[in-house]
Amino acid sequence: MKKTAQLFLIMLFSLSLVFHLLVLLQVIPYVIVWGGRLRTDTDMYRFETVSIIVNLLSLLVLLLKSGMIRWRIRPLFVNGALWAMFALMALNTVGNLYSGNHLERIIFTPLTLVSAILLLVVLLRKD
Numbered sequence: 441m442k443k444t445a446q447l448f449l450i451m452l453f454s455l456s457l458v459f460h461l462l463v464l465l466q467v468i469p470y471v472i473v474w475g476g477r478l479r480t481d482t483d484m485y486r487f488e489t490v491s492i493i494v495n496l497l498s499l500l501v502l503l504l505k506s507g508m509i510r511w512r513i514r515p516l517f518v519n520g521a522l523w524a525m526f527a528l529m530a531l532n533t534v535g536n537l538y539s540g541n542h543l544e545r546i547i548f549t550p551l552t553l554v555s556a557i558l559l560l561v562v563l564l565r566k567d
Contacts, residue, residue, distance in 0.1 A: 445561040446506040452555055453502060457495040464488040476540035498525050505562060522563050529556035 462468045463484070470484040473491075478484050501521040503509040529552050536549040 442562055442565040443506070445558040445565070446502060449555065449558050449562065450499065450502050450506065450508075452551065452558075453495055453499045456551075457492065457499065460488050460491040460495060464492065472541050472543050475535065475538070475544065494528070497521075501525065502562075519563065522559060526556055526559040526563065529553075529559060 459468065460473075463470050463473055466481075466484075470478050470488070474487050478487060500509070501518060504511060504513060504518050505522060532552040533549055533556060536544055536552055539545045539548075
């Protein structure tokens with residue numbers, strides 16, 4: 441169960457990274473992200489750069505936890521990062537519920553909720 445959760449999270453964060461790159465490249469309109477609050481291209485570049493960095497770091501942590509990348513990093517650090525990711529996904533779920541964009545509410549609320557649950561599985565399961 442834990443390995444399946446890890447693989448699914450790696451897939452979700454990879455897809456999220458691609459999504460945010462497409463927003464940054466303006467293939468996807470930025471009005472459907474960040475609660476519909478972005479008003480200018482400059483805002484979009486700033487916020488989407490943050491999203492991309494967070495997704496890259498999250499993906500790196502998940503790859504470390506799964507053993508797909510083997511670096512000498514203390515498990516305490518990796519688990520701490522996973523707890524921070526869980527908190528971020530939980531807060532993101534609440535934020536998406538109150539988004540000004542209907543599409544963001546119906547698509548991203550369930551995705552962040554599933555991500556939070558899967559992160560708990562990875563953190564709490566011993567198998």
